[in-house]
Amino acid sequence: MGIGKTAFWQALIAGNSGVDYISAFDTDHFPVKIAGEVKDFSARDFLENRKVLKVMGRDIQLAVAAARLAVDDAGIEGDSIDRTRFGVSLGAGLISSDIDELGLALSRSVDEAGKFSIKMFGEEGLRNLFPLWLLKYLPNMLACHISIIYDAQGPSNTITAGDTSGTQAIGEASRIIQRGDADIFLAGAAESKVHPLTIVRQHLLGNLSESSDEPKKVSRPFEKNRDGLVLAEGAGVVVLEEISHAEKRGAKIYGEVVGFGSASSASPPNRADTDGSGLARSIKAALADSAFSAQNIDYILAYGLSCPFSDVAETRGIKEALGERARQIPVSAIKSMTGHSGAASGAIEFIAAALALENFKIPPTINYDESDPECDLDYVPNQARDLEPEAVLVNSFSFGGQNSSLVLRKLK
């Protein structure tokens, strides 16, 4: 979609999809050929100490870039804040190893009979891996690198709660500020799901669309002809601050995090939660936390995966939690444009919510051609809409049964 909030927002409002044929690797004999890649991205542009690049897997690179953009946008200056009250809360996924890197080590571990030998791997194999190899792939390194770059010595956490990692990392960070353990946080998530092993895994699970004739039309959340999700990569990081801390330094305020709810579907993770009851619980918990009622919510950033069953479950969950009001609230699924970046998606959608508050516009759900009787809300089909939302609900859920919701409102 773009790098930086302006490019991202312009693409969202124009309804431009970021999905295209995969360029990172060759998909000739594979049924899935498209993804939402971050193009023209060079982590070097976002780093002062470029030596650390070699210890950063793609997910980490995306995270540090988003953190840089957030810090610049918030105008945080060198010595202006107490570093011990500056925290980092980052959601992460499972970071897959570079397979060429592994391939080299494994290929040096083949014996004379042509078979892989674990004995040879212990010697020759390991010698062909870079000494800091492991560090490129540890999920906690997203938060660690960001802490180091900004000298953030306060609370630090890494949330690995599947696709809810982004919203839960933001929710948990706001809780830490509320309880007084920090004044300011970098919170968000990053993940690249555009990796050969990830794409194989996700396809094995039957989640991916095999359509590829028109890449930009494949992700179609809530639409009748949807046939699976489109993998993507990305990162979203926000600066959260205690209000008086923000006001004191004259920071621009996008909105206030007033509600956070987390709930489990409590059903075995690999079985579909078709009734959306877990999501309904997390929405209700977020509303209760915000002291808002359904009437106060005037816009929803959906999780909207574009999977046949999950979009139905989400629709049911929204209706269960918000009752009659659900039908009056516009609901957009920006995964129709971004694709699904796993752990990162919740953070990216939270940013879209903040930008909607700022710009008095809401992005559309694109590729919405035919309505599905089981998905019967107002999905803001195909065209951005003028709206001045006061309070936005952001939803996410995961195949592990995690659900999480945030309520962001315009500061009064």
Add this chain to the structure above:
Amino acid sequence: MELEKNRRRVVITGIGAVTPLGPDVETTWKALKEGRSGVGPVTLFDASTFPSRIAAEVKDDSFKRHLPNLEDYSHAGRNTFFGIAAAMMAARAAGLDNTVEDPRRFGIYFASGEGITDFSNLVKLILNNWSGSGVEMPNMLAQGLKVLHPLRELEQEPSMPAGHLAAIFNAQGPNLNTLTACAASSQAIGEATEIIRRGDADIMLSGGAHSMIHPFGMGGFCLLNALSTSNEEPTKASRPFDRKRDGFVLGEGGGAVILEELQFAKSREAHIYAEVLGYGSTSDAFRITDMHPEGRGGITSMRAALSNAGISPQDVDYINAHGTSTVINDRVETLSIKKVFKESAYETPVSSTKSMTGHLIAAAGVAEIIACIMTIKDGVIPPTINYENPDPDCDLDYVPNEAREAKVDVALSNSFGFGGQNVCLVIKKFSE
């Protein structure tokens, strides 16, 4: 220091563990008191040519009898089995018959490490398609669909055990997993405590599970020169604070605790093991590969936990150290304790149970919290074994080699994650 008035108090009402020292808390605790090491040659794969070929493995499989509904996660790795079995034992100890009146008030905050790669199939997949300089992608992708098993792949997601646990216990409340390396399960317990304190749940299942004793995990740590290579005498390899320490020993296992709001625990007449009194989380913000040489993050996290507990260093009767047995950790941790505790540092017993369990990575913190709880309960401090050669940089009372009887009301547990995420918890004997 004064605590926030009316803060909801959080108590521990159940504990469960699967460790290299035993398939449950009792066996593990007995071994800790006896000063037995769980370290031996690696048997889970042929590590005979690895620079480090010793580990603390879970050898006694009898914990598996605790696993319910195994068909729901039969493709999961051993880490998941450790975590679920530990959770079942903790729930039983807490007298939870798997039901809580309002399941929405029952949450899970776990610390599962990433699951175990399907090593042999991954190797096959990559080597079958190796061109000499790279993997031939189109073929690899197509073969991947035949070679890899969908559920085996899905179960590697660190969020899965927390999901399974929610299903087993019908825990419909908050559900999270944290993975802050070696600090993860302490962080999970600290954050779960905060969730109860702030009123988002009344009862939380927390803890963690991990196994990195596989070729990529062992190999990765060998490359970082982090592991002990004292392969000849495995039980002597983990020697925290001893001058001849040369790295940590990889362990595996799982641990779980049931945390409850005090009134909630009382109303169901639960046995109370101890109270979680303080939690601190900070970051070194120094380097990915090294701790801050003056222990900046360790100092601030100990101070944060003490302040959160509303106590001063003199109130601490025992410190369960992070004590990994690496040259730098043990020196810097000693320095940090001295900075925080000043003169009283020398009067406070400090021991590292990693000398016996090895380093359980994401599960290390909860295993050590459980050791603290048992220390408080039994009045016995587990020793730091293999302490033979004093190190001038490490000059505290490490409870060398022999368990010690002592009245312990307040214990501090340190967990310092690789990459600089630090967590400290204060556990206190329960009193009204």
